[in-house]
Amino acid sequence: MRRRAALVAVTAMTMVLSGCLGQPQNADTARNADAKEVTLTITGNAVAGGKNSAKAAWMTDWVIPRFVEEQKRKGVTATVRFDGNGAGDEDYKTKIALDLKTGGGADIMAIDGIWIGEFAGGKQIKSLDEIVGRSKVDAWEGWKQIPQAVQSVGVFENQRYGVPDGTDGRVLFYNKKLFAQAGLPADWQPRSWDELLSAGEALKRLPGVTPIQLNAGTAMGEATTMQGLLPLLAGTGKPLLTNGKWQGATSNLKDVLGLYQRVYGGGGLGDPLLQQEAKGRDKSFAQFAEHKIGILMESDYLWRAVLEPTKGAVKMADRDSSVGWAMIPAQRPGSGVRGQDFVSMSGGALNLINSNTKYPAQAWEFLQFMNSADAVKARLGGAAQITQRTDVNNEVLAGDPMLSFVAQKVLPLTEYRPGVANYTRVSSALQQATADVVSGKTAQDALNAYQEALKKIVGENEIVSG
Amino acid sequence: MGFVAPALLLIAVFLIFPALWTIYIGLTNYELTGPNAVAPQLVGIDNFVNALNDALFQNSLWLTALFVLGSAVIGQNILGFVLAWTLRKAKPGLRRTVESLVLLAWILPSTVVAYLWFAVLDRDGGTLNSLLGSEGTAWLVEYPMLSLIVFNTWRGTAFSMLLYSSALAAVPPSQLETARVVGASGWQTVRDIVFPHIRGHVLTNTLLISLWTANDFSPFLLTAGGPNHASETLPVFIYRQALEGGQLGYASAISLLLLLANLVVAAVYLWLLRRKS
Numbered sequence: 001m002r003r004r005a006a007l008v009a010v011t012a013m014t015m016v017l018s019g020c021l022g023q024p025q026n027a028d029t030a031r032n033a034d035a036k037e038v039t040l041t042i043t044g045n046a047v048a049g050g051k052n053s054a055k056a057a058w059m060t061d062w063v064i065p066r067f068v069e070e071q072k073r074k075g076v077t078a079t080v081r082f083d084g085n086g087a088g089d090e091d092y093k094t095k096i097a098l099d100l101k102t103g104g105g106a107d108i109m110a111i112d113g114i115w116i117g118e119f120a121g122g123k124q125i126k127s128l129d130e131i132v133g134r135s136k137v138d139a140w141e142g143w144k145q146i147p148q149a150v151q152s153v154g155v156f157e158n159q160r161y162g163v164p165d166g167t168d169g170r171v172l173f174y175n176k177k178l179f180a181q182a183g184l185p186a187d188w189q190p191r192s193w194d195e196l197l198s199a200g201e202a203l204k205r206l207p208g209v210t211p212i213q214l215n216a217g218t219a220m221g222e223a224t225t226m227q228g229l230l231p232l233l234a235g236t237g238k239p240l241l242t243n244g245k246w247q248g249a250t251s252n253l254k255d256v257l258g259l260y261q262r263v264y265g266g267g268g269l270g271d272p273l274l275q276q277e278a279k280g281r282d283k284s285f286a287q288f289a290e291h292k293i294g295i296l297m298e299s300d301y302l303w304r305a306v307l308e309p310t311k312g313a314v315k316m317a318d319r320d321s322s323v324g325w326a327m328i329p330a331q332r333p334g335s336g337v338r339g340q341d342f343v344s345m346s347g348g349a350l351n352l353i354n355s356n357t358k359y360p361a362q363a364w365e366f367l368q369f370m371n372s373a374d375a376v377k378a379r380l381g382g383a384a385q386i387t388q389r390t391d392v393n394n395e396v397l398a399g400d401p402m403l404s405f406v407a408q409k410v411l412p413l414t415e416y417r418p419g420v421a422n423y424t425r426v427s428s429a430l431q432q433a434t435a436d437v438v439s440g441k442t443a444q445d446a447l448n449a450y451q452e453a454l455k456k457i458v459g460e461n462e463i464v465s466g
Numbered sequence: 467m468g469f470v471a472p473a474l475l476l477i478a479v480f481l482i483f484p485a486l487w488t489i490y491i492g493l494t495n496y497e498l499t500g501p502n503a504v505a506p507q508l509v510g511i512d513n514f515v516n517a518l519n520d521a522l523f524q525n526s527l528w529l530t531a532l533f534v535l536g537s538a539v540i541g542q543n544i545l546g547f548v549l550a551w552t553l554r555k556a557k558p559g560l561r562r563t564v565e566s567l568v569l570l571a572w573i574l575p576s577t578v579v580a581y582l583w584f585a586v587l588d589r590d591g592g593t594l595n596s597l598l599g600s601e602g603t604a605w606l607v608e609y610p611m612l613s614l615i616v617f618n619t620w621r622g623t624a625f626s627m628l629l630y631s632s633a634l635a636a637v638p639p640s641q642l643e644t645a646r647v648v649g650a651s652g653w654q655t656v657r658d659i660v661f662p663h664i665r666g667h668v669l670t671n672t673l674l675i676s677l678w679t680a681n682d683f684s685p686f687l688l689t690a691g692g693p694n695h696a697s698e699t700l701p702v703f704i705y706r707q708a709l710e711g712g713q714l715g716y717a718s719a720i721s722l723l724l725l726l727a728n729l730v731v732a733a734v735y736l737w738l739l740r741r742k743s
Contacts, residue, residue, distance in 0.1 A: 090710055277607055
């Protein structure tokens with residue numbers, strides 16, 4: 001009898017619990033719109049004195065004081081706080097996901113555009129239309145300044161989730177001083193993977209220099225996929241996802257993993273240990289700045305936020321004279337996606353409004369304010385970046401040869417990642433495949449393991465192989 | 467009955483409820499993000515079956531066993547006993563200094579300690595490489611488990627040392643004196659006089675440090691489970707599945723398996739303890 005009572009209790013508890021997974025949502029767009037006391041918290045992966053410190057400083061020193069001032073004139077007392085983070089992108093994402101899951105978190109959050117699919121699928125974020133109200137969102141003049149390609153960074157299933165923060169492109173950065181020592185041209189532009197590798201062979205003769213840094217392994221997280229595997233895959237002519245089918249064990253992916261094997265498989269072209277270290281990516285930046293890496297595939301982020309001589313995370317005093325850049329070549333001329341000779345990948349971050357916010361109207365005001373032309377110009381503070389606003393870009397990019405190169409040459413031929421919920425898990429499986437190659441497996445073994453992992457993620461019917 | 471009610475309530479809220487919750491989530495495909503975060507479905511024992519067939523889980527189980535055996539059962543136990551035994555007759559000043567240093571390793575926060583060990587083991591300019599002249603050896607990448615075992619032995623020896631120090635005080639001095647008079651060697655004394663007296667302490671100590679080590683999360687701070695899963699003990703595996711991979715259901719199922727493994731280990735020790743008495 002007692003045992004049965006216990007069983008009933010456990011069953012009842014389980015049924016109660018099952019109602020608890022998931023969370024209720026507040027849906028009124030006009031809540032607290034007339035409040036005289038407003039509190040807003042803004043978060044992003046930027047922190048004073050650390051990662052993206054320029055952005056953190058801009059938030060606390062420019063945007064927030066001016067916004068508070070503006071609200072004061074309207075008779076509203078606004079208390080706005082910037083909640084900084086200086087973590088790896090994956091850890092930051094985990095924090096945001098947990099914040100959203102528990103019904104808390106900052107009112108405005110910066111996230112990577114590629115996370116929208118997952119968060120929206122999990123109903124952790126809502127579109128601006130749902131939170132703020134469609135007419136209010138449409139009324140913002142700023143949308144006209146944001147090019148369609150950049151707007152798409154913040155769009156999922158035809159819904160706008162936030163205001164994008166700009167975009168970027170991937171290129172091959174190279175060290176001109178090392179190139180000169182190795183007898184390579186100062187205006188280098190490889191036209192195939194073979195030319196990339198032969199430049200690596202030439203650099204190998206320099207003592208203490210790692211010829212090529214091609215991000216690999218799981219420790220580098222998304223940087224492995226975005227700045228390594230995907231641009232190479234685009235160079236074989238086939239994107240990761242076409243017509244709803246993911247690339248499994250295809251010959252294209254095998255070629256890409258084969259290139260990883262040539263770089264890391266004992267030929268001395270790359271440093272396999274660095275790919276496996278917990279802080280490998282940061283170290284690759286430092287080594288590049290110290291003239292110890294010949295060629296590094298990275299986003300323009302490296303140029304403007306890392307090596308930047310005055311405000312960068314790893315300041316490189318002679319950046320302007322030592323660092324060269326080239327487009328990423330397809331496997332062979334013409335073998336890239338759409339028959340291109342060169343390829344790239346782009347992404348971008350966006351700022352969105354947390355649907356748990358108490359002050360949706362004011363959060364939207366803040367979002368418009370921080371994306372105004374004045375605010376965006378202030379963020380650059382004289383430096384250049386491909387921002388979300390065409391009016392600002394026209395003014396600032398002319399002064400920076402690297403970023404004009406990205407805007408003019410790279411963005412027209414770039415690719416975007418598939419914005420679907422499964423992408424991040426497929427991305428992890430791809431990272432694992434490169435990790436396998438770096439730690440000594442053959443490209444074929446890594447490919448087979450990836451195919452198995454992919455089956456578990458998306459199901460056998462959504463894979464193309466061969 | 468009434469006066470234990472508050473205690474029972476606390477146990478229910480903080481122990482039984484989370485355990486049941488873990489079991490329940492372990493039976494679903496609950497995820498951190500995506501559609502399964504909103505409407506998780508019961509998948510029965512699928513998670514457990516998948517775990518037992520998952521090469522990464524088997525890898526973690528093996529690494530956890532290695533970690534416990536190397537750093538707790540052998541490392542902390544033996545080092546702790548040797549310290550307690552040799553310090554027994556040392557000058558009070560020396561004894562206190564050594565004990566404080568060992569204790570310091572135990573009481574410092576994990577993040578601080580992890581940072582210090584990074585500085586020691588780092589590939590570029592790490593202290594160990596400078597001392598050994600082994601320039602360019604990435605200890606945490608090339609010898610991840612060995613590094614973790616040495617680290618955890620260093621970190622956790624204090625408890626064993628303290629426990630054995632007080633246990634040794636319970637060994638009757640007259641017996642030790644007799645052993646000395648009849649010319650027993652140090653090892654013979656330990657084996658025939660000391661060990662029978664402290665056997666219960668050895669078992670209790672080994673049980674506690676085994677369980678702590680099996681559930682220890684500090685390896686994550688040093689290697690994050692890497693390179694390529696080579697140091698991914700179960701707690702790290704669970705964390706990575708749950709929070710980095712978002713597979714909350716799967717990770718809960720594995721948490722339960724870890725709990726069961728702990729119970730098995732505890733049961734074996736308790737059986738050994740009871741057999742002794």
